[in-house]
Amino acid sequence: MKPIKSLSEICLNKKAKVIDIKCNDDEKRRFLDLGIVKDTVIIPIFKSPFGTPTAYEIRKTIIAIRKENADKIEVTEI
Amino acid sequence: MGLTSKSTGTNLLDDNNFIKNSDYEFIVGLAGNPNVGKSTVFNALTGMHQHTGNWPGKTVGNAIGEYKYKDKKFLLVDIPGTYSLMSNSEEEEIAKDYICSGNSNVTVVVVDATSLERNLNLVFQIMNITKNVIVCVNLLDEAKKKGIHINFELLSELLGVPVVGITARKTRTLSRLTQTIDNVCSGKIISNPKHIKYSDNDDSNEIVAKILKKSEEICKKVCTYDKQNYNERDRKIDKILTSKFLGIPIMIAFLGIIFWLTIEGANYPSKLLSSMFSSIQVQLYKFFNWINAPDFVTGIFVDGMYQTLAWVISVMLPPMAIFFPLFTFLEDLGYLPRIAFNLDNCFKKCCASGKQALSMCMGFGCNAAGVVGCRIINSTREKLIAILTNAFVPCNGRFPLLITISTIFVGGLGIGFGASILSTITVLLVILLGIFMTFFISKILSKTVLKGFPSSFTLELPPYRRPQIGKILVRSIFDRALFVLGRAISVAAPTGIVIWLLANIGIHDISLLEYIANFFDPFAKLMGFDGYILTAFILGIPANEIVLPILLMCYLKSNTLVDLEDTMQIGTILVQNGWTFLTAVNVMIFTLLHFPCATTLLTIKKETNSKKWTFLAFIIPTICGVVLCMCTTLAYNVVKLFL
Numbered sequence: 095m096k097p098i099k100s101l102s103e104i105c106l107n108k109k110a111k112v113i114d115i116k117c118n119d120d121e122k123r124r125f126l127d128l129g130i131v132k133d134t135v136i137i138p139i140f141k142s143p144f145g146t147p148t149a150y151e152i153r154k155t156i157i158a159i160r161k162e163n164a165d166k167i168e169v170t171e172i
Numbered sequence: 173m174g175l176t177s178k179s180t181g182t183n184l185l186d187d188n189n190f191i192k193n194s195d196y197e198f199i200v201g202l203a204g205n206p207n208v209g210k211s212t213v214f215n216a217l218t219g220m221h222q223h224t225g226n227w228p229g230k231t232v233g234n235a236i237g238e239y240k241y242k243d244k245k246f247l248l249v250d251i252p253g254t255y256s257l258m259s260n261s262e263e264e265e266i267a268k269d270y271i272c273s274g275n276s277n278v279t280v281v282v283v284d285a286t287s288l289e290r291n292l293n294l295v296f297q298i299m300n301i302t303k304n305v306i307v308c309v310n311l312l313d314e315a316k317k318k319g320i321h322i323n324f325e326l327l328s329e330l331l332g333v334p335v336v337g338i339t340a341r342k343t344r345t346l347s348r349l350t351q352t353i354d355n356v357c358s359g360k361i362i363s364n365p366k367h368i369k370y371s372d373n374d375d376s377n378e379i380v381a382k383i384l385k386k387s388e389e390i391c392k393k394v395c396t397y398d399k400q401n402y403n404e405r406d407r408k409i410d411k412i413l414t415s416k417f418l419g420i421p422i423m424i425a426f427l428g429i430i431f432w433l434t435i436e437g438a439n440y441p442s443k444l445l446s447s448m449f450s451s452i453q454v455q456l457y458k459f460f461n462w463i464n465a466p467d468f469v470t471g472i473f474v475d476g477m478y479q480t481l482a483w484v485i486s487v488m489l490p491p492m493a494i495f496f497p498l499f500t501f502l503e504d505l506g507y508l509p510r511i512a513f514n515l516d517n518c519f520k521k522c523c524a525s526g527k528q529a530l531s532m533c534m535g536f537g538c539n540a541a542g543v544v545g546c547r548i549i550n551s552t553r554e555k556l557i558a559i560l561t562n563a564f565v566p567c568n569g570r571f572p573l574l575i576t577i578s579t580i581f582v583g584g585l586g587i588g589f590g591a592s593i594l595s596t597i598t599v600l601l602v603i604l605l606g607i608f609m610t611f612f613i614s615k616i617l618s619k620t621v622l623k624g625f626p627s628s629f630t631l632e633l634p635p636y637r638r639p640q641i642g643k644i645l646v647r648s649i650f651d652r653a654l655f656v657l658g659r660a661i662s663v664a665a666p667t668g669i670v671i672w673l674l675a676n677i678g679i680h681d682i683s684l685l686e687y688i689a690n691f692f693d694p695f696a697k698l699m700g701f702d703g704y705i706l707t708a709f710i711l712g713i714p715a716n717e718i719v720l721p722i723l724l725m726c727y728l729k730s731n732t733l734v735d736l737e738d739t740m741q742i743g744t745i746l747v748q749n750g751w752t753f754l755t756a757v758n759v760m761i762f763t764l765l766h767f768p769c770a771t772t773l774l775t776i777k778k779e780t781n782s783k784k785w786t787f788l789a790f791i792i793p794t795i796c797g798v799v800l801c802m803c804t805t806l807a808y809n810v811v812k813l814f815l
Binding site: 117119121122123124125126127128129131132134139140141142143144145146147149152153154155156157158159160162163 | 255256258286287288289290293376377380381384385407410411414415416417419420509512513514516517518520526550626628629630631632633634635
């Protein structure tokens with residue numbers, strides 16, 4: 095079992111799998127809308143010039159998420 | 173296809189009320205995730221020109237149109253894009269309300285062939301509400317290019333509803349869609365949607381999780397991929413456009429190139445139009461002379477109305493007609509969400525939303541459209557910040573004035589090629605000042621009247637799409653030209669008459685216009701310009717396009733015919749009336765920072781439903797402008813004292 099990290103800690107181009115989303119229902123809903131649930135595979139692919147937000151590949155789409163929000167998604171590298 | 177006359181100006185104020193006409197046999201709802209091409213399908217079917225562009229969230233209210241198929245009339249409702257029906261942003265509420273209302277006979281869910289898996293989430297949610305669903309898989313051309321194949325029969329079987337594959341840009345591929353809609357409406361096809369099984373005590377989170385799992389399974393069965401790295405080209409472009417060192421400079425360079433092309437290109441049509449208008453004016457004088465018209469009739473109609481109209485068209489129209497297609501090009505390409513991505517951290521530091529960058533970009537086209545565009549921002553606090561600061565980017569109606577002044581006073585310093593580069597840099601600096609002010613005021617607002625923390629931010633970055641250049645050119649020039657002409661006739665013509673009357677009716681040999689200008693003069697002097705300039709800005713509230721024409725009318729009140737061959741001659745008039753380099757700088761600052769036009773104010777009133785925020789939207793940029801102009805004037809005078 096690999097250690098649990100937050101999504102913002104995953105290096106670019108490394109695959110990660112969602113374990114849990116630790117935030118209030120409203121924010122959770124937004125992640126859900128974009129297709130982020132338990133077991134979803136997420137790959138960080140590029141960063142904004144100022145370091146945040148980061149663009150992630152999620153279910154064949156590219157979604158930008160701020161560091162503060164990505165902190166709340168728990169993942170493991172796969 | 174960029175902003176159209178329907179998506180800018182006063183048309184924004186019309187409510188998109190549902191047509192109560194019972195003339196239609198069937199009503200068709202058009203739903204789908206943001207940016208999958210719903211509006212393109214809508215335009216292709218109805219022949220209308222709703223604003224489309226490559227970024228999520230353009231359509232912010234229901235749009236309505238009609239089309240005929242087999243002599244039956246169909247009413248088509250374009251519903252704002254939404255990822256889900258279970259969230260709570262404004263456009264999602266609109267979509268949910270409409271689909272739940274059961275108004276439509278059939279709901280067409282448009283999905284993106286390149287990201288079917290995520291899109292199916294909404295399909296399942298809608299199938300839970302209504303039975304008559306058609307899944308319309310759009311963007312087949314893009315999928316084909318990326319080597320993605322979808323088995324439509326299998327998909328239809330797995331979902332239990334009809335599935336049609338189309339490429340909305342190519343109108344002929346839509347015939348299968350219209351046929352299927354007709355078949356479902358008339359009961360020839362009976363769909364039997366396969367619902368996701370869930371127990372009553374599942375909350376919405378668990379339901380969505382189940383839906384997503386099911387979507388994943390379905391996609392594994394129906395989609396096949398030729399190549400693994402089909403997105404490689406997009407990723408390479410993204411890495412350059414958002415890179416640490418090049419991201420921001422490239423953004424500024426794009427803006428610079430657009431302005432340079434506008435400045436260079438506007439010169440020739442401007443000259444042509446001016447000489448055409450002045451030769452017509454000579455004929456008009458002859459005509460009025462021939463019918464023995466009294467002097468004041470000639471004055472009102474030729475010197476007042478005609479002259480103002482001629483200036484609006486010849487000076488303001490060419491830059492607008494060039495800027496617009498260029499901007500639309502970037503929009504259709506999919507660059508705007510990348511701007512939001514690049515600038516998000518700056519907005520976050522101001523406790524605002526990164527999506528404000530999108531509404532800010534819209535402001536370049538039309539501030540009223542920018543204000544409406546703020547609906548894509550989910551948090552009310554962040555939306556208000558975006559609305560209040562939207563006027564800090566100069567709209568299409570204002571920056572021909574910036575271009576004209578910078579061409580005369582800064583461009584004049586250089587020769588040939590250097591001249592247009594110098595004016596481009598000047599305009600660019602003014603825009604950067606505007607963007608800086610946007611950040612600055614956003615920060616102040618979120619520390620004072622709109623206190624709060626940044627909310628969560630997620631933004632989809634769509635794939636790059638090749639813009640349809642021919643279509644952009646035809647639509648934006650045609651649409652814009654007509655729109656500006658219409659506005660010119662309705663606003664500039666009466667203002668022209670009023671100005672002429674003010675300039676020619678007077679007490680004790682001093683015209684009313686002079687009284688007004690003299691009244692403002694002491695205050696205007698503090699800001700480094702004269703009373704006429706301030707008068708022109710105030711009279712320009714109905715439409716910013718007419719500020720410069722009004723100003724020229726004020727200066728030329730002596731009724732002498734001046735043949736304005738090109739921009740430099742406008743410069744001569746301005747210099748004769750005491751303009752210096754300082755005046756030019758201050759007028760440019762004030763053009764950027766002053767009260768928004770009447771249409772924008774009305775739109776803000778409608779969007780915020782509050783007099784307080786409308787007043788703030790009026791007063792904040794005005795105070796900024798006045799203070800900044802006073803500072804430059806003071807600084808200039810102090811420096812002069814010591815030199």
